[in-house]
Each structure stands twice: as structure tokens, then as C-alpha cells.
Amino acid sequence: MKNIENFVSELLSATENAPELLLQDLCAIQQRYSYIPENAVEILASKLNLPAVQIYGVIDFYSFLHRKARGTFDILFSDNITDRMLGNQSLIDSLCEKLDIEPGTPRIDGRVTVSVTSCTGICDQGPALLVNGMTVSGLNEERISKIAELIEEDTPLSDWPASFFVVEDNIQRSDILLDDKIINGSAIESLQKNGSDALLEILEQSGLRGRGGAGFKTALKWRFCRDTDSDQHYVVCNADEGEPGTFKDRILLNSYADNVCEGMTLCAGIIGAKKGYIYLRGEYRYLLDDLEQTLQKRRDANLLGKNICGHEGFDFDIDIHLGAGAYICGEESSLIESLEGKRGIPRKRPPFPVTNGFCNQPTVVNNVETFVAAAKIAVFGADWYGSVGSSESTGTKLLSISGDCARPGIYEYPFGVSIEQVLEDCGAHDTQAVQVAGAAGSTVPAQEFHRSIAFEDLSTGGSFMIFNQQRDMLEMVQNFCHFFCHESCGFCTPCRVGGALMKDLVDKVMVGHATHNDLKEMENIGQIMQQNSHCGLGVTAPKPVLDTLEKFPQIYMQRLANRGFEPAFDLDAALEESRQITGRDDAEAHIEYEPLLNTAGQDES
Ligand SMILES: Cc1cc2nc3c(=O)[nH]c(=O)nc-3n(C[C@H](O)[C@H](O)[C@H](O)COP(=O)(O)O)c2cc1C
Ligand code: SF4
Known part of the structure; x- marks a missing residue:
């Protein structure tokens, strides 16, 4: 194997010592050596003119990067x-x-x-x-x-x-977005024919809203960005798809990659961008080679590069940046930090990326599905899309369906479809609950299955996880709390500490040591997190606990300890070190813990 010094030096000369490519350099070193050796950090620090401590900070932030060797x-x-x-x-x-x-x-x-x-x-x-x-x-x-x-x-x-290594698309139900095909370059031609004002008008009339979850109006976002004065604008495709249970972008990147690039190029033409990035989650590395090939084919066909489709001055190209195992990097401002080669700490907003995004320049960040929809709307028109769905949520939504059902996979539905309908179509029986929109989403009990998938009711980025009557919903809550605790970037206290406390309390419930006070404390912590966290991760992290406390109280009640108070740790054992330091081990240096009877708990049972 090539020695590390040569490998890193060659890597850096290929990337022209660009500091914003630090994360990409680190990913390449990690992939090659299974860790980031100290001498690699030294070379990076000197060539990129960055403090080594900053590079270590980046390594420690991303869970796919390591300072010590992993296995071959x-x-x-x-x-x-x-x-x-x-x-x-x-x-x-x-x-x-x-x-x-x-x-x-x-x-x-x-x-x-x-x-x-x-x-x-x-x-x-x-x-x-x-x-x-x-x-x-x-x-x-x-x-x-x-x-x-x-x-x-x-x-x-x-x-x-x-x-x-085969991963199937597994499309179980398709509708207009997946079925109606466009010819490569046709959205670009539509832009050239209609002009950017008319195209923005078409997008606005179609009612297209962002498919990453928040549902911001796409035309408005593109217009804000276009109208921000700067000679450098950027287009970013958010392919981080980190929300647990979501896998619909995977199939778009696999089988509709041309449409994704077409949508990005359309956006570039409208906002005046010359450069775009696909931020691809590290977990989807298996898609990287094919995506690179798609980009190359588009360059060869003059659908990317200089004077696109022969239109003088329409220059645009796309690079792919890999993520490295950090859910927070799906949040658009963290994603931009990560694209710049830094730790993915969410920025303070405002200003928003449309005015101050990548390298502080106006930037559109959209979900993969949004770009595909935009490209097709440019070709088929506003009515093609706007006549489907509900009044506030036009068009269709891709759902990633998993869990207890006969036919998990990708389902495309017009917005407004009921949970009941989806469950019937995918062969789910005896369903206790559906988790809509991932770990950060809503836990929907059976009595609410008439509700619909739409921005005005149950909004979702696409995750739809099904739990039958045999499932213990507390296992889901525990899994999500551990997930959020692990994925918190640690920047703000409500999320960093609140998430850890919440996880410990759910663990305590799980082993049957929790009390009524603990449940109250969980509610309290959840509210503090929702009201005071710096970004969407901390705001939504307590949702699985708060939702289930309200809608599935029995999963907590049946496990409550029959006590008024139970310490979270062994008080007497914790004093051992002090006893050793003071040299005391008499009876008074010990704490006797007598469990108290909890009358409230007895009433409940
Ligand atoms: C913690 C967190 C994770 C997110 N992850 C993703 C993601 O993986 N993909 C995505 O498109 N949007 C994600 N978002 C939403 C983005 O911040 C942003 O709203 C979206 O990319 C905008 O694109 P859209 O308007 O097309 O939906 C996430 C938001 C938060 C708070
Ligand atoms: S809410 Fe969590 S993820 Fe967001 S900035 Fe605070 S610590 Fe980081």
C-alpha cells in the first residue's frame, strides 16, 4: 500500500489544497486506511493552512471518521x-x-x-x-x-x-412523478423557451413545496435566492436522507439521477448559479460511482458544463460531496457547514441560506424529490402537478414504508391519502401505530388512522414505519431517544443535556425503575428542549416521548416502580471514593437507602 505521506500529498494536489474539501479528503483517507493517522493530519494542517486541532475537531464530529485503526x-x-x-x-x-x-x-x-x-x-x-x-x-x-x-x-x-450488494428500488406504487418520463434536457429547454420569470410563475402555480419535510414553497425560495445580489449563487441537493425510516431519495438517486440533475440545472439557470453540489450521505456511498457516471454522461451530452445545450453563457456543473455519518448534516445550515469542510454545527438563522449560504453566498438547498418534481413541472406544466393532491399540498409524495406489513417499499401517493388507505395497500394488519415522518415525526394511534398525509395534517419527509399490536412501543421510543442523544451535535445545552437526560429516563422506565415523578420530569425536559433548542433536531427530539406519553400512556404506567423515589444511580457506591480519601468507613459514612412506598403509584395500579 502507498505510504500515507504520498497518498495524502497526491490527494491534496488533486483537490488543489482547497480547505472546503477537508471532509472529502478525510473521507478518502478513512476509506483507504480505516482511520486518519496522525501524520495525515500533520500534512493536511500544513498544506491546507489549518490548525491541527481544527482537523481533529472535524474528525471527532463525524461518526464514520476515526483516529484509531478499525478492522480491515x-x-x-x-x-x-x-x-x-x-x-x-x-x-x-x-x-x-x-x-x-x-x-x-x-x-x-x-x-x-x-x-x-x-x-x-x-x-x-x-x-x-x-x-x-x-x-x-x-x-x-x-x-x-x-x-x-x-x-x-x-x-x-x-x-x-x-x-x-444488491439494493432494489422496490417501487410498490407509482404515480405521476415516477411514471411520467421526461427527455434529458427538456426542462432546460423549457427554461430557455419561457424565461426564468415565466418558469418561476409555473412553479408557483403548481404549488410545489419542499419535499424534505418543512414544505417551504419552492418557487419562493428560488426567487429569494435569484433576487439576492451576488455574482456567485449555488444550488445544493440535500441527499442526506438521515431521518430514520426514510429511503425514498435512495431510489431517485439510483434510477432518476438524470431528473435530479435536470432539476438542479433548471434551478441554476433561474437563480444564476454556476456550481452545484449533491450532498450524498456516507451511507449511500454505494451510489457514488453511478452518480459520477451520470454527471459525466451529462457533461458529454452538454447538459452540464459550458454553454449548456448550446445556450451561450449558461455554465453549470455539479460535484458530489460525501457525508460521514452525521444526521444533523441533513439540516440545511449544518449541511452547508459540512460542505465547507467543517463540523456540521447548525448556523444561527436568519440569515437563511438563500441569502447567506455556501461560502456566505446565496444558495438554494432542496431535497432530492423537490428537484425531480421541479424538472417535471417545467416540462409538463403547473396543472399536471397542481391538479393532483389537496389544496394546500399539491402533487404527490413518495413514502418509504417499512415495519410490520407484507409489502414494504416505495409508494407514491397523491397528497391527502389516508393512513388507513396506505396500510391497506401495503398489507398491514392488526396495526397498533404508525410513526409518520421518522424519529422526529408523529406517533399516530389506530383511532387516528383516518388522518391524511398532507402539509395541513400529517406532514412528512417520507418515513412511514408500521408497528403491529405485538410490538412494544417503548422499544421504539428508546431506540429514537438513543438515536437523538447520539446525533445531537452538542452545541446547545437543551438538546445536549436534555437529550441525554431523556434517554436515561426512558432507559429507567424500560428496566422498571421509574416513578411518576420521572414521567413528569420527561414532560418537563421535553418542553424545555422544544422551546429552547438551537435547531430542529433538539426541537423535535422529545417528540416520540411526548407523543407516546399522551397517546400510549400504558406503555409507561405498566412499568412504573411502586415507589415515590428511586435514585438514578447507587448513592452509597458513589461515596466510596470519598470514603477512601477520608479514610472513613464507619456506619455514618454510608447512606442507607430504603425504598419509599408510592401511594400515587399504588392508586394507579
Ligand atoms: C435535523 C434535521 C435533519 C434534516 N434532514 C434532512 C434530510 O436528510 N434531507 C432533506 O431534504 N431535508 C432535511 N432536513 C430539512 C432541511 O433542513 C431543509 O429544510 C430541506 O433540505 C429543504 O429542502 P426542501 O425545501 O426541498 O424540502 C432536515 C432538517 C433537520 C432539522
Ligand atoms: S438542537 Fe441539538 S443538534 Fe441542534 S444545535 Fe443544539 S445541540 Fe446541536
Whole structure:
């Protein structure tokens, strides 16, 4: 293997020592060496003229970057609640046993590491894992045995069975967005024919709203950006798709990549951008080569590059930036920080990206699905889209359906479809609840299944996870609380501390040690997080707890300890160090803890 100094130097000369490419350089080093060695950091620091401590700060921020060597085979099991429902835990145990390894620590011979990561976006074909960044889906005991064998034989990934790496689109229901095809370049031609004012008008009339979740009007966003005075504008496609249970952008990037690029190019033509970025989540590295090829084909066809489609002065190109395992980087301002090669700490807003985005220049950030819809609206017109859906939510929505149903996968529906209808179509029976919009979304109980998917009712980026009557909803809550605690960027106290306290309290409920006071405390912490967090992550993180406390109180009540108070830790054991320092170990240096009877708790039972 090439020595590290040469590898890093070559990498940096290829990227022209651009500091905003730091994260991309780190991803490449990590991929090559399974960690970021100290001497690599030294070279990066001197060539990019950055303090080493800043580079270490970036490494420590992203969960796919490491300062210490991982195994030659670095395995990360996806650990979303849907992976758990599909039995990932026993598969993790089985692989660890076969490889004789403890989770999280490299094996002594350096061959392999096995640990877990947040949802990898394969919930319809799980359980899944990443091995050296590449996705393996459809895990079962047989596949796990084969993987253990391949690792023991030190078989390079390129010689592993190709079937292991197949990820199907799995489209179960399609509608206008997926069915109605456009010719490459036709949206660009429509812009040239109609002009940017008329095109913005068409987008406005279509009613298109952002598909990343918040539903901001797309035409308005593009207009704000276009009208911000600057000679550099940027287009960014948010392909971070980190919300647990969401995997619809995966299929658009796989089979509709041309439409994504067409939408970005259309946006560039309208706002006057010369450069665009696709921010691709690290978990979707397996899509990278094909996406690069799509970009190259478009350059060859003059759909990207200089004088696009022969239109003098219409220059635009797209680069792909990889994320590195940080959910917060889906939030648009964190994403921009990450694109600039920094830690993904959300910015203070306002100012918004449309005026002060990438490199402080006006920037449009849109979801993958939004760009596809915009491209097609430019070709088929406002009515094609606007006549479908509901009054406040026109068009269709891609749903990523997983959990307890016969046919998980991608379903495209006109907005306004009821939960009932979706459950019937995907073959869900005996459903206890649906989690709409991911971990940050709403827990919908059976009595609310008449509600609809729409911005005016249940708004969603696309995640739709189904739980049948046999499921313990507290396991879902616990999984999400651990997720948010892990994914908090740590910048603000309400989210950093509140999220950790919430996780501990849910764990306490789970083991049957919690009391009524703990439930009140959970509500209290949840409200503090909602009201005081710096960004959307902290604001939405307590939602699974607050929703289930209200709609599924029994999952908490049935586990409450029959006591008024139970300490969160062993008070007497915590005093041991003080006893040793003071040299006292008499009776008065100990605390006797007598559990109190909780009359309120007894009343409940
Ligand atoms: C914690 C957090 C994570 C987010 N993750 C994503 C994501 O993965 N993909 C996405 O498109 N939007 C995500 N968003 C929303 C973006 O901030 C932004 O609103 C969106 O990309 C705008 O595109 P749109 O108008 O097309 O929806 C996230 C927001 C928050 C607060
Ligand atoms: S709310 Fe959480 S994720 Fe957002 S800035 Fe604060 S600590 Fe970071």
C-alpha cells in the first residue's frame, strides 16, 4: 500500500489544497486506511493552512471518521428500530460469536471491527450493514455465516458475492412523478423557451413545496435566492436522507439521477448559479460511482458544463460531496457547514441560506424529490402537478414504508391519502401505530388512522414505519431517544443535556425503575428542549416521548416502580471514593437507602 505521506500529498494536489474539501479528503483517507493517522493530519494542517486541532475537531464530529485503526473489514450494522424488528440484534451477536470479537473493538489481529450505526436507509430490505462503507442488505443467518467466512479468508470486497450488494428500488406504487418520463434536457429547454420569470410563475402555480419535510414553497425560495445580489449563487441537493425510516431519495438517486440533475440545472439557470453540489450521505456511498457516471454522461451530452445545450453563457456543473455519518448534516445550515469542510454545527438563522449560504453566498438547498418534481413541472406544466393532491399540498409524495406489513417499499401517493388507505395497500394488519415522518415525526394511534398525509395534517419527509399490536412501543421510543442523544451535535445545552437526560429516563422506565415523578420530569425536559433548542433536531427530539406519553400512556404506567423515589444511580457506591480519601468507613459514612412506598403509584395500579 502507498505510504500515507504520498497518498495524502497526491490527494491534496488533486483537490488543489482547497480547505472546503477537508471532509472529502478525510473521507478518502478513512476509506483507504480505516482511520486518519496522525501524520495525515500533520500534512493536511500544513498544506491546507489549518490548525491541527481544527482537523481533529472535524474528525471527532463525524461518526464514520476515526483516529484509531478499525478492522480491515469495518462492519457497521444498521440499528434503526425497523432493523431491530427484523432481528438485527441476534445477527450482530451471531457474527461477533463467529468472529470471536467484542462489538466496537477491533479484533486483536486487526482483521475486523463490528459495531452499529444509525439507520442506513435500507429499512425495506433489512436488516442491513455497511462493510467498508458498502451496503449489504437482506441479512439472515446464512448470509452472516458467509460473511464471517469471507472475512476469515481475508477475501477482498470485490470478490464477495455481487448479490450481497444488491439494493432494489422496490417501487410498490407509482404515480405521476415516477411514471411520467421526461427527455434529458427538456426542462432546460423549457427554461430557455419561457424565461426564468415565466418558469418561476409555473412553479408557483403548481404549488410545489419542499419535499424534505418543512414544505417551504419552492418557487419562493428560488426567487429569494435569484433576487439576492451576488455574482456567485449555488444550488445544493440535500441527499442526506438521515431521518430514520426514510429511503425514498435512495431510489431517485439510483434510477432518476438524470431528473435530479435536470432539476438542479433548471434551478441554476433561474437563480444564476454556476456550481452545484449533491450532498450524498456516507451511507449511500454505494451510489457514488453511478452518480459520477451520470454527471459525466451529462457533461458529454452538454447538459452540464459550458454553454449548456448550446445556450451561450449558461455554465453549470455539479460535484458530489460525501457525508460521514452525521444526521444533523441533513439540516440545511449544518449541511452547508459540512460542505465547507467543517463540523456540521447548525448556523444561527436568519440569515437563511438563500441569502447567506455556501461560502456566505446565496444558495438554494432542496431535497432530492423537490428537484425531480421541479424538472417535471417545467416540462409538463403547473396543472399536471397542481391538479393532483389537496389544496394546500399539491402533487404527490413518495413514502418509504417499512415495519410490520407484507409489502414494504416505495409508494407514491397523491397528497391527502389516508393512513388507513396506505396500510391497506401495503398489507398491514392488526396495526397498533404508525410513526409518520421518522424519529422526529408523529406517533399516530389506530383511532387516528383516518388522518391524511398532507402539509395541513400529517406532514412528512417520507418515513412511514408500521408497528403491529405485538410490538412494544417503548422499544421504539428508546431506540429514537438513543438515536437523538447520539446525533445531537452538542452545541446547545437543551438538546445536549436534555437529550441525554431523556434517554436515561426512558432507559429507567424500560428496566422498571421509574416513578411518576420521572414521567413528569420527561414532560418537563421535553418542553424545555422544544422551546429552547438551537435547531430542529433538539426541537423535535422529545417528540416520540411526548407523543407516546399522551397517546400510549400504558406503555409507561405498566412499568412504573411502586415507589415515590428511586435514585438514578447507587448513592452509597458513589461515596466510596470519598470514603477512601477520608479514610472513613464507619456506619455514618454510608447512606442507607430504603425504598419509599408510592401511594400515587399504588392508586394507579
Ligand atoms: C435535523 C434535521 C435533519 C434534516 N434532514 C434532512 C434530510 O436528510 N434531507 C432533506 O431534504 N431535508 C432535511 N432536513 C430539512 C432541511 O433542513 C431543509 O429544510 C430541506 O433540505 C429543504 O429542502 P426542501 O425545501 O426541498 O424540502 C432536515 C432538517 C433537520 C432539522
Ligand atoms: S438542537 Fe441539538 S443538534 Fe441542534 S444545535 Fe443544539 S445541540 Fe446541536
